[in-house]
Structures are given as structure tokens and as C-alpha cells.
Amino acid sequence: MKRLLRAGCVLSLVLSLAAGGAVVAAGVLFALLPRDVPLVVEEPLGPYPVPEPPEGPLSGLVVYLSAGHGWLLHRVRHDGEPIAWGRQRSVRYGMVEDDWTAAFVADYLAPAIEAAGGTVIALRERDRNPVAAISDDGDPSHYAERIVVRVEDPLAQGGSYLRLEPDGGSVWWLEVPYDGHWYLYTRWVASEAHDDRAVYTINAGGVSRQVVVDQRAHGGHWWPLADLCLFGGDLVEVVLNGSGGGLPAADAVRLGGGSYVFAPPFDWKVRNRPLFDVAMPHQIEHLGAPEALSTYECGNPVSDMRLRPHWASWASPDGEEAVYLSIHTNASPRGRARGLTVFAGIDKTPPTPAGPASVRLANALERSIFETVRSRDPGYVTRGVRLGNFSEISPVHNDLTGALLELGFHDDRGDAARLQTPQFREDAAKGTVEGLIQWRRGADEGR
Numbered sequence: 001m002k003r004l005l006r007a008g009c010v011l012s013l014v015l016s017l018a019a020g021g022a023v024v025a026a027g028v029l030f031a032l033l034p035r036d037v038p039l040v041v042e043e044p045l046g047p048y049p050v051p052e053p054p055e056g057p058l059s060g061l062v063v064y065l066s067a068g069h070g071w072l073l074h075r076v077r078h079d080g081e082p083i084a085w086g087r088q089r090s091v092r093y094g095m096v097e098d099d100w101t102a103a104f105v106a107d108y109l110a111p112a113i114e115a116a117g118g119t120v121i122a123l124r125e126r127d128r129n130p131v132a133a134i135s136d137d138g139d140p141s142h143y144a145e146r147i148v149v150r151v152e153d154p155l156a157q158g159g160s161y162l163r164l165e166p167d168g169g170s171v172w173w174l175e176v177p178y179d180g181h182w183y184l185y186t187r188w189v190a191s192e193a194h195d196d197r198a199v200y201t202i203n204a205g206g207v208s209r210q211v212v213v214d215q216r217a218h219g220g221h222w223w224p225l226a227d228l229c230l231f232g233g234d235l236v237e238v239v240l241n242g243s244g245g246g247l248p249a250a251d252a253v254r255l256g257g258g259s260y261v262f263a264p265p266f267d268w269k270v271r272n273r274p275l276f277d278v279a280m281p282h283q284i285e286h287l288g289a290p291e292a293l294s295t296y297e298c299g300n301p302v303s304d305m306r307l308r309p310h311w312a313s314w315a316s317p318d319g320e321e322a323v324y325l326s327i328h329t330n331a332s333p334r335g336r337a338r339g340l341t342v343f344a345g346i347d348k349t350p351p352t353p354a355g356p357a358s359v360r361l362a363n364a365l366e367r368s369i370f371e372t373v374r375s376r377d378p379g380y381v382t383r384g385v386r387l388g389n390f391s392e393i394s395p396v397h398n399d400l401t402g403a404l405l406e407l408g409f410h411d412d413r414g415d416a417a418r419l420q421t422p423q424f425r426e427d428a429a430k431g432t433v434e435g436l437i438q439w440r441r442g443a444d445e446g447r
């Protein structure tokens, strides 16, 4: 540990030199660090003291948050031949559902859940930046000591990761590409031998914070560490230390969302969109997942609405306290309709009833969202809780307790205007968090 702290001190020195006027490219900084820094181990490393978990009424709960729709390679009947590239909904009254859900999740709902102590795993990228910087084990921007072994694994970034001694450590550096709001992630590969309380310390933008993760689970996908306002050229430093409770696994860190670039087979023209805009199936490689997840055994691609619950069911380990929330706005197939509808999932193939925990969750969310929004907006109405045969929350496709929120009708003039106000989005997020808290309390009371 001492050795890594020492590298951090030298880093600050280099940064202050850089701030002194000289323009120093990150490559130069990385060349200086850490291999050219004389490091002396004065005493055995670690184990690192483990900080307390985040406090709050949702502490310990993992929320798989699915912002509905997004840019998609449309196929004949969802899984056939590709026919078009575009959003899944059209512009109505100044909004498009595909974009609204992503912005609501990134700017309102995910931050509100995190402020209450919950962990958010977003199924669509929350970072709007079209670029991403990755530092992987083995890159010059990564350093590790007390390495047990390099493990080859298809679920690791770049195909391998480092397994460290319990008192080993690892540090990654990333250069911020330009001024902006950036999300920082890390990943590892899960194993029973790995540290159940691995400590990541994030030093960036003058802020230092720690995130504790259980590396026995959630391997092979990115885990959120922080979102930060950073200046271009700044260095982000991420340090991994073990708790002494197992072997820390050092794989990679990522800053930024990045883009989806591809040429669809119907015209072979190159398309390029920030992953923030893109539907979940095109994020699957970016999210991290076993390859087999995105196609059926026959080779057909799994549709957007099915891949989301399949991925969450894969990512969430047995026994995790977790919920799946699907965020949508509604459209009326005939006649006019408005207001909130909250669905608990059922299925018809085979006929499967909704899980009791999901029904309870849908009820808690419906009541709380409606009451919270209505307290400042008397025009908001609710259509109540319903059972929905939707793949995303289907008990056949989704192992998690879940609910699908249709927060308003984007084809209703009044609801569309309401959905676009900061007040509505604030209150809908607040109501969702309050609903999750009440649902949890009910579970504790065994209702």
C-alpha cells in the first residue's frame, strides 16, 4: 500500500509541474509513471482498511435500470433480416421516448437512487461522451504489484486480468479527453477466491472517494465507480487494494461512454452514435457479457426487449437484493389516454403469473410516484397497476423482481409537456425512490 501511495504522491508532483505552464501529453506522464519512479517497499503491504458501505435507505440494493428503446438495427419481426437503423419511436409534441428515457435515467432517476445509497447498473450507457478511455492490465497506464498470476478469461477486458496477493495493489491512470461530465467504471472477473471487499480508491478532479465491491460476483461487466466533472488533460487515478479477505482481481477501468460504429448490411454505410443514444443489444459488448447471451442456439439475435432481462438475470448473482426497473413513456393504440401506468410482468408462453414481490413493488411504485408528482401537479392522473405480458419484466425472461413504469403518454399533449419539465422528472424520480424504500420496508415486515 505504501508503495502505491508513494506513486500517487509522485503523480501529484508531476501534475503540479504540468500545471506550472508546460504542456505535457499524457503519454509523457505515463512514461514517467510508474516504471521510472524509484519505489521502495519499506514494510509489507495492506490489507487495506475497508471503508463503511454507503448509508441511506437503499443501501445494499442493486437496481438494474433499463431506459426504454434507443437507436436500433430494426429487423423483420424483431429477430429476422436487418431492415433499418433508427430510433424505435417518433417525435411527438417535442419529445422522443427513446431519448427521454435515457436522459431521465441519467439525469434524475439514477442519481436519486444513488443519493439514497442504492447501486445502479444501467442497461444503456449513462455517459453521453462519444469517446471512452480504457486502461487495461498490461497497458503502460496500469501498474500492479504482488501479482499471483495473469489469468486468461473471455470475460476479462482484453481477454486477461491479474490476480493479486491479498496484500497486493494495482493502479490505473487515465487522461480526461476534454472538459466535461464523465462516468468512471471498473471491471473484474468473478471467482470464489477473489476479495469480497476489494477497495477501489478514485482520485480525480480534486476529489477522492472509495467504492467497495465483492469480486466473487459481477464479473465480466463494468461496475460504476463515480461520475465527475473533469477538465481535459487531468489525470484520473484508480487504486485497487485488497481487504485481506481474498485475492483482488485487477482488470480494467474506463472513463467515458464511447460510440457504436458499424455498417448495417442493408446498405453498408457507416453509422456512428454515442452509446448513450443506442438500444441495449448494441451495447452488449460494451456492457460486458458472455458471447452466448445475444443469440439463441439457432443463431438468431435476441431482441432488445428480451436481451435486457436476459442480461440482468445473468449479471445479478443468486441471493442479491436486486430489482429491475424498466422506464418508458406510453402511447395509446386507440383513443386518447394519459397518466401513469405501472406494470408487473406476466407471460403467456408458458402461462406464468406475476411474482408476488413484483406485484408488491408495482403497487408501492404506483402509489408513491403518483402521490409525489400529484403533490405539485394536480393535473397528473394514474391508471393504476396492471399486469403486462412484456418480455422485459416477464417472469419467464427476467429472474429479478421488477416493474415497468409508463410515466405518461407522449402522444397526449398535456402529458408530453409535463414529461419534459424538470419538476415532473424530479418528482417522478423522488417518487420512484420512495416507492423502492416502502417496498423494501414491506419486505422486511414480511407483508
Ligand SMILES: [Zn+2]
Pocket: 068, 069, 097, 328, 329, 330
Ligand atoms: Zn416504450
